[in-house]
Amino acid sequence: MAKIFCVANQKGGVGKTTTAVNLAAGLAQLNQRVLLADLDPQGNATMGAGINKATLKETIYEVLLGMSDIKSVRVVSETGNFDVLPANRELAGAEVEMVDLENREKRLKNAMASIADEYDFILIDCPPALSLLTLNGLCAANGVIIPMQCEYYALEGLSDLVNTIKKVHANLNTDLKIIGLLRVMFDPRMTLSQQVSAELEQHFGDKVFKTVIPRNVRLAEAPSYGMPGVCFDPASKGAQAYIAFGAEMVERIKSM
Ligand code: ATP
Numbered sequence: 001m002a003k004i005f006c007v008a009n010q011k012g013g014v015g016k017t018t019t020a021v022n023l024a025a026g027l028a029q030l031n032q033r034v035l036l037a038d039l040d041p042q043g044n045a046t047m048g049a050g051i052n053k054a055t056l057k058e059t060i061y062e063v064l065l066g067m068s069d070i071k072s073v074r075v076v077s078e079t080g081n082f083d084v085l086p087a088n089r090e091l092a093g094a095e096v097e098m099v100d101l102e103n104r105e106k107r108l109k110n111a112m113a114s115i116a117d118e119y120d121f122i123l124i125d126c127p128p129a130l131s132l133l134t135l136n137g138l139c140a141a142n143g144v145i146i147p148m149q150c151e152y153y154a155l156e157g158l159s160d161l162v163n164t165i166k167k168v169h170a171n172l173n174t175d176l177k178i179i180g181l182l183r184v185m186f187d188p189r190m191t192l193s194q195q196v197s198a199e200l201e202q203h204f205g206d207k208v209f210k211t212v213i214p215r216n217v218r219l220a221e222a223p224s225y226g227m228p229g230v231c232f233d234p235a236s237k238g239a240q241a242y243i244a245f246g247a248e249m250v251e252r253i254k255s256m
């Protein structure tokens with residue numbers, strides 16, 4: 001049975017998609033069976049996995065609205081060696097169209113039940129909002145991975161996310177927990193990065209992942225080649241860090 005993780009942070013541009021795509025590729029390199037679900041109408045995870053979002057006949061949108069089965073919608077990331085449940089801008093409509101549907105928060109969870117035993121990990125890339133789409137991700141998941149930049153405003157907004165996770169845990173999904181905070185785009189030369197990083201460790205203890213993802217331009221370049229950074233330049237510091245994070249996650253699920 002797959003362990004299901006949301007990569008979530010309602011802040012924009014903090015490295016959610018880069019984390020979801022590269023963790024998926026890193027886990028695949030560690031021989032894990034992975035499905036990456038793109039829950040963001042921007043479709044960045046889809047593109048980052050090397051899938052052209054513009055030419056898709058069906059996406060996660062049809063799955064959420066009950067018009068198609070995951071098995072017929074999922075595609076393979078040839079570059080990353082994992083499966084993808086893709087998304088494009090069509091998904092933006094789901095936000096409104098799901099409101100009147102039965103079990104609107106659990107549409108993704110229910111849809112995933114039929115394929116969960118085919119994978120070791122299912123990773124869900126969430127949009128930058130605490131929306132009904134993100135809620136579907138949180139209801140489907142066993143845990144949340146929160147990427148954070150070690151900057152002055154990093155903690156701002158974190159309490160909103162933590163409160164949302166607590167509410168979902170109390171009302172909709174007792175399984176849900178915060179797996180950890182992942183420090184991303186880390187620049188060790190910046191004193192501020194060091195300070196914020198130390199603060200995170202102090203406040204959140206073992207909820208902070210050991211792996212730190214450095215700022216690395218190869219990770220930013222990779223999507224334009226339709227490849228996860230882990231596959232685009234495996235020797236780069238960014239790729240190595242995401243493979244190490246994959247190993248940390250493999251270790252982590254042993255005690256779940
Ligand atoms: P959104 O909220 O829009 O979905 P996001 O949280 O998914 O954004 P990303 O798209 O992963 O964030 O990253 C934002 C930008 O930062 C991208 O241009 C990405 O290439 C770049 N980036 C992410 N991680 C790194 C890194 N470790 N080193 C260098 N650049 C990075």
Ligand code: MG
Pocket residue numbers: 016017018040044045125126127
């Ligand atoms: Mg994103």
